[in-house]
Amino acid sequence: xxxxxxxxxxxxxxxxxxxxxxxxxxxxxxxxxxxxxxxxxxxxxxxxxxxxxxxxxxxxxxxxxxxxxxxxxxxxxxxxxxxxxxxxxxxxxxxxxxxxxxxxxxxxxxxxxxxxxxxxxxxxxxxxxxxxxxxxxxxxxxxxxxxxxxxxxxxxxxxxxxxxxxxxxxxxxxxxxxxxxxxxxxxxxxxxxxxxxxxxxxxxxxxxxxxxxxxxxxxxxxxxxxxxxxxxxx
Numbered sequence: 001x002x003x004x005x006x007x008x009x010x011x012x013x014x015x016x017x018x019x020x021x022x023x024x025x026x027x028x029x030x031x032x033x034x035x036x037x038x039x040x041x042x043x044x045x046x047x048x049x050x051x052x053x054x055x056x057x058x059x060x061x062x063x064x065x066x067x068x069x070x071x072x073x074x075x076x077x078x079x080x081x082x083x084x085x086x087x088x089x090x091x092x093x094x095x096x097x098x099x100x101x102x103x104x105x106x107x108x109x110x111x112x113x114x115x116x117x118x119x120x121x122x123x124x125x126x127x128x129x130x131x132x133x134x135x136x137x138x139x140x141x142x143x144x145x146x147x148x149x150x151x152x153x154x155x156x157x158x159x160x161x162x163x164x165x166x167x168x169x170x171x172x173x174x175x176x177x178x179x180x181x182x183x184x185x186x187x188x189x190x191x192x193x194x195x196x197x198x199x200x201x202x203x204x205x206x207x208x209x210x211x212x213x214x215x216x217x218x219x220x221x222x223x224x225x226x227x228x229x230x231x232x233x234x
Contacts, residue, residue: 022060025050026074029067034114038064038121038129065128065135068118072131072139078107080146087149093156094204097170100150101196104174105181105189112189115182131175144171156204158211165223166207173203 028050032041043064047057061067079100086099108115121129128135148167151158158166177199181192210219 018060021052021056025052025057025060026067026070029061029064030071030111030114033117037117038068068122068129069135069139072136075107075111076139076142076146079104079143082107083146087153091153091155093151093154093207094200096150096154097204098197098200100147101174101177101200102193105177105193105196108178108181109188112181115178119182140171143174144168147171147174156208156211158207159216159219161223162207162210162219165226169226170203173199 025046029041029046032046032049036045041064043057043061044054046067047054050057061070082103083100086103087096090096090099118129121127122131124130125132127133130136131140144167147170150170151163151166177192177196180195181189184192186192209215210222
Protein backbone atom coordinates (compact mmCIF):
# COMPACT_ATOMS: atom_id res chain seq x y z
CA UNK A 1 0.00 0.00 0.00
CA UNK A 2 1.38 3.39 -0.97
CA UNK A 3 2.05 5.83 1.83
CA UNK A 4 0.88 9.40 1.83
CA UNK A 5 3.58 11.85 2.89
CA UNK A 6 2.95 15.48 3.71
CA UNK A 7 5.70 17.92 2.84
CA UNK A 8 6.80 20.32 5.57
CA UNK A 9 7.60 23.91 4.77
CA UNK A 10 10.26 25.83 6.64
CA UNK A 11 7.51 27.56 8.62
CA UNK A 12 5.90 24.33 9.83
CA UNK A 13 7.16 22.84 13.11
CA UNK A 14 8.76 19.42 12.90
CA UNK A 15 6.64 16.58 14.32
CA UNK A 16 7.43 15.72 17.92
CA UNK A 17 8.80 12.30 18.80
CA UNK A 18 5.36 11.31 20.09
CA UNK A 19 3.72 12.39 16.83
CA UNK A 20 6.31 10.43 14.85
CA UNK A 21 5.71 7.32 16.95
CA UNK A 22 1.95 7.63 16.58
CA UNK A 23 2.26 8.02 12.80
CA UNK A 24 4.61 5.02 12.61
CA UNK A 25 2.15 2.82 14.49
CA UNK A 26 -0.72 3.91 12.28
CA UNK A 27 1.23 3.37 9.03
CA UNK A 28 2.37 -0.06 10.21
CA UNK A 29 -1.17 -1.04 11.18
CA UNK A 30 -2.60 -0.01 7.80
CA UNK A 31 0.07 -2.03 6.00
CA UNK A 32 -0.60 -5.10 8.12
CA UNK A 33 -4.36 -4.78 7.77
CA UNK A 34 -3.84 -4.78 3.99
CA UNK A 35 -1.48 -7.78 4.08
CA UNK A 36 -3.16 -9.98 6.70
CA UNK A 37 -6.68 -8.60 7.07
CA UNK A 38 -8.18 -6.59 9.91
CA UNK A 39 -9.38 -9.48 12.06
CA UNK A 40 -6.14 -11.45 11.71
CA UNK A 41 -3.86 -8.58 12.77
CA UNK A 42 -3.19 -8.15 16.48
CA UNK A 43 -2.01 -5.12 18.40
CA UNK A 44 1.02 -7.14 19.52
CA UNK A 45 1.96 -7.90 15.89
CA UNK A 46 1.61 -4.22 14.99
CA UNK A 47 3.84 -3.22 17.89
CA UNK A 48 6.49 -5.78 16.98
CA UNK A 49 6.65 -4.77 13.31
CA UNK A 50 6.73 -1.05 14.18
CA UNK A 51 9.50 -1.67 16.73
CA UNK A 52 7.42 -0.03 19.47
CA UNK A 53 6.75 -1.46 22.92
CA UNK A 54 3.26 -2.94 23.25
CA UNK A 55 2.51 -0.61 26.17
CA UNK A 56 3.42 2.43 24.08
CA UNK A 57 1.25 1.16 21.24
CA UNK A 58 -1.73 0.95 23.59
CA UNK A 59 -0.84 4.41 24.91
CA UNK A 60 -1.45 5.94 21.48
CA UNK A 61 -4.24 3.60 20.34
CA UNK A 62 -6.35 1.74 22.88
CA UNK A 63 -7.53 -0.80 20.29
CA UNK A 64 -7.57 -1.68 16.61
CA UNK A 65 -10.86 0.23 16.35
CA UNK A 66 -9.06 3.39 17.47
CA UNK A 67 -6.50 2.85 14.71
CA UNK A 68 -9.29 2.80 12.11
CA UNK A 69 -10.89 5.92 13.59
CA UNK A 70 -7.49 7.61 13.31
CA UNK A 71 -7.39 6.54 9.66
CA UNK A 72 -10.83 8.10 9.11
CA UNK A 73 -9.63 11.31 10.74
CA UNK A 74 -6.49 11.37 8.59
CA UNK A 75 -8.53 11.02 5.40
CA UNK A 76 -10.88 13.76 6.57
CA UNK A 77 -7.97 16.14 7.14
CA UNK A 78 -6.47 15.27 3.75
CA UNK A 79 -9.83 16.03 2.15
CA UNK A 80 -10.11 19.38 3.92
CA UNK A 81 -6.61 20.42 2.87
CA UNK A 82 -7.14 19.39 -0.75
CA UNK A 83 -10.54 21.06 -1.01
CA UNK A 84 -9.74 24.39 0.68
CA UNK A 85 -8.34 26.03 -2.50
CA UNK A 86 -11.24 24.62 -4.54
CA UNK A 87 -13.85 26.13 -2.23
CA UNK A 88 -11.95 29.40 -2.15
CA UNK A 89 -11.93 29.69 -5.95
CA UNK A 90 -15.15 28.05 -7.18
CA UNK A 91 -18.48 29.83 -6.76
CA UNK A 92 -20.90 27.59 -8.68
CA UNK A 93 -22.46 24.65 -6.87
CA UNK A 94 -21.50 22.33 -9.71
CA UNK A 95 -17.87 23.48 -9.68
CA UNK A 96 -17.60 23.19 -5.90
CA UNK A 97 -19.18 19.74 -5.67
CA UNK A 98 -17.23 18.43 -8.67
CA UNK A 99 -13.95 19.68 -7.24
CA UNK A 100 -14.61 18.26 -3.79
CA UNK A 101 -15.62 14.82 -5.08
CA UNK A 102 -12.60 14.64 -7.40
CA UNK A 103 -10.31 15.51 -4.49
CA UNK A 104 -11.88 12.85 -2.29
CA UNK A 105 -11.35 10.14 -4.92
CA UNK A 106 -7.75 11.25 -5.50
CA UNK A 107 -6.97 11.15 -1.78
CA UNK A 108 -8.46 7.68 -1.36
CA UNK A 109 -6.75 6.12 -4.37
CA UNK A 110 -3.67 4.80 -2.46
CA UNK A 111 -5.99 3.05 0.01
CA UNK A 112 -8.16 1.12 -2.44
CA UNK A 113 -6.83 -2.31 -1.51
CA UNK A 114 -7.04 -1.54 2.19
CA UNK A 115 -10.59 -0.14 1.88
CA UNK A 116 -11.81 -3.41 0.39
CA UNK A 117 -10.42 -5.34 3.37
CA UNK A 118 -11.76 -2.81 5.86
CA UNK A 119 -15.23 -2.98 4.29
CA UNK A 120 -15.62 -6.60 5.43
CA UNK A 121 -15.79 -5.37 9.02
CA UNK A 122 -17.12 -1.83 8.49
CA UNK A 123 -20.18 -3.08 6.58
CA UNK A 124 -21.52 -4.69 9.76
CA UNK A 125 -24.19 -2.28 11.11
CA UNK A 126 -23.08 -3.08 14.67
CA UNK A 127 -19.37 -2.59 14.03
CA UNK A 128 -17.66 0.46 15.60
CA UNK A 129 -15.86 0.79 12.26
CA UNK A 130 -19.13 1.46 10.42
CA UNK A 131 -19.25 5.10 9.20
CA UNK A 132 -22.74 5.37 10.73
CA UNK A 133 -21.67 4.09 14.17
CA UNK A 134 -21.54 6.07 17.39
CA UNK A 135 -17.75 5.68 17.40
CA UNK A 136 -17.54 7.32 13.97
CA UNK A 137 -19.83 10.20 14.93
CA UNK A 138 -17.08 12.80 15.32
CA UNK A 139 -15.67 12.35 11.81
CA UNK A 140 -19.18 11.96 10.38
CA UNK A 141 -20.29 15.29 11.85
CA UNK A 142 -17.10 16.97 10.66
CA UNK A 143 -17.69 15.66 7.15
CA UNK A 144 -21.32 16.79 7.12
CA UNK A 145 -20.21 20.23 8.26
CA UNK A 146 -17.71 20.26 5.46
CA UNK A 147 -20.47 19.67 2.88
CA UNK A 148 -22.29 22.60 4.48
CA UNK A 149 -19.25 24.67 3.48
CA UNK A 150 -19.68 23.48 -0.10
CA UNK A 151 -23.16 25.01 -0.09
CA UNK A 152 -22.34 28.24 1.76
CA UNK A 153 -20.03 29.77 -0.81
CA UNK A 154 -22.15 29.07 -3.86
CA UNK A 155 -24.13 31.59 -5.91
CA UNK A 156 -26.97 29.06 -6.30
CA UNK A 157 -30.09 30.06 -4.35
CA UNK A 158 -31.17 27.28 -2.01
CA UNK A 159 -34.24 27.63 0.26
CA UNK A 160 -33.46 27.59 3.98
CA UNK A 161 -35.40 24.38 4.68
CA UNK A 162 -33.57 22.51 1.95
CA UNK A 163 -30.18 23.99 2.82
CA UNK A 164 -30.52 22.71 6.38
CA UNK A 165 -30.96 19.12 5.16
CA UNK A 166 -28.61 19.10 2.17
CA UNK A 167 -25.26 18.65 3.98
CA UNK A 168 -26.42 15.30 5.38
CA UNK A 169 -27.85 14.27 2.01
CA UNK A 170 -24.63 15.21 0.21
CA UNK A 171 -22.64 13.20 2.76
CA UNK A 172 -24.88 10.19 2.04
CA UNK A 173 -24.36 10.73 -1.70
CA UNK A 174 -20.59 10.80 -1.19
CA UNK A 175 -20.79 7.58 0.86
CA UNK A 176 -22.62 5.94 -2.02
CA UNK A 177 -19.81 6.94 -4.38
CA UNK A 178 -17.26 5.56 -1.90
CA UNK A 179 -19.13 2.25 -1.74
CA UNK A 180 -19.08 1.98 -5.54
CA UNK A 181 -15.37 2.88 -5.50
CA UNK A 182 -14.60 0.07 -3.04
CA UNK A 183 -16.09 -2.48 -5.45
CA UNK A 184 -14.65 -0.88 -8.60
CA UNK A 185 -11.98 -3.08 -10.22
CA UNK A 186 -11.47 -0.87 -13.29
CA UNK A 187 -7.98 0.66 -13.79
CA UNK A 188 -7.54 3.45 -11.24
CA UNK A 189 -11.27 3.11 -10.56
CA UNK A 190 -12.15 4.89 -13.81
CA UNK A 191 -15.78 3.77 -13.61
CA UNK A 192 -16.18 5.50 -10.26
CA UNK A 193 -14.81 8.73 -11.67
CA UNK A 194 -17.22 8.50 -14.60
CA UNK A 195 -20.13 7.79 -12.26
CA UNK A 196 -19.18 10.71 -10.05
CA UNK A 197 -18.91 13.16 -12.95
CA UNK A 198 -22.39 12.29 -14.24
CA UNK A 199 -24.12 12.05 -10.88
CA UNK A 200 -22.76 15.39 -9.65
CA UNK A 201 -24.52 16.97 -12.63
CA UNK A 202 -27.71 15.15 -11.70
CA UNK A 203 -27.47 16.13 -8.03
CA UNK A 204 -26.98 19.81 -8.88
CA UNK A 205 -29.96 19.75 -11.27
CA UNK A 206 -32.14 18.09 -8.63
CA UNK A 207 -31.14 20.72 -6.07
CA UNK A 208 -31.96 23.49 -8.56
CA UNK A 209 -35.35 21.95 -9.36
CA UNK A 210 -36.17 21.36 -5.69
CA UNK A 211 -35.40 25.02 -4.98
CA UNK A 212 -38.07 26.32 -7.37
CA UNK A 213 -41.26 27.75 -5.77
CA UNK A 214 -43.61 25.26 -7.53
CA UNK A 215 -41.66 22.42 -5.91
CA UNK A 216 -42.23 23.70 -2.37
CA UNK A 217 -45.07 21.26 -1.47
CA UNK A 218 -43.09 18.24 -2.69
CA UNK A 219 -39.93 19.54 -1.01
CA UNK A 220 -41.80 20.02 2.25
CA UNK A 221 -43.28 16.51 2.26
CA UNK A 222 -39.90 14.98 1.37
CA UNK A 223 -38.14 16.85 4.20
CA UNK A 224 -40.87 15.76 6.63
CA UNK A 225 -40.32 12.15 5.58
CA UNK A 226 -36.59 12.48 6.18
CA UNK A 227 -37.21 13.99 9.62
CA UNK A 228 -39.55 11.12 10.47
CA UNK A 229 -36.99 8.53 9.40
CA UNK A 230 -34.34 10.25 11.49
CA UNK A 231 -36.62 10.12 14.56
CA UNK A 232 -37.24 6.40 14.00
CA UNK A 233 -33.49 5.73 13.91
CA UNK A 234 -32.95 7.79 17.07
